Amino acid sequence: MNRRAARVLEEWDPYSIGGDLYGSEIMEVIAQLHVLDDPSDLAKQIQSIYQFTFEKWIPLEHCVAISYKLLALKYEAKCII
Structure with missing residues (x-):
């Protein structure tokens, strides 16, 4: 799952x-993916992580869209195991 999330x-x-x-x-986002299950919470973390490093704001709706993709990978991996 981590590799697939990194590619996404x-x-x-x-x-x-x-x-x-x-x-x-990416490593920070994946760490948050392991502990968060809510797309909005994950999106806020994604926004914060990228903004801290690059000092540029990403619209939250973009982060929400990627958080849904990442959470889908997470749940898909849980079903396989």
Whole structure:
């Protein structure tokens, strides 16, 4: 699940700088994905993580959209296990 989530986040590339430049942010988001189940809570964490590093705001609705994709991966992985 972690690898798939990382690929989703790399493809998301919210600042259009290249998905391979978000290593630490991706790891932080994946850590939050393991503890959060609410899309809004995860979206707020995603927004905060990226904004802290890049000092640029991402609209919350963009973060909510990616949080739903990540949570779908999480629940899919739970069903497989």
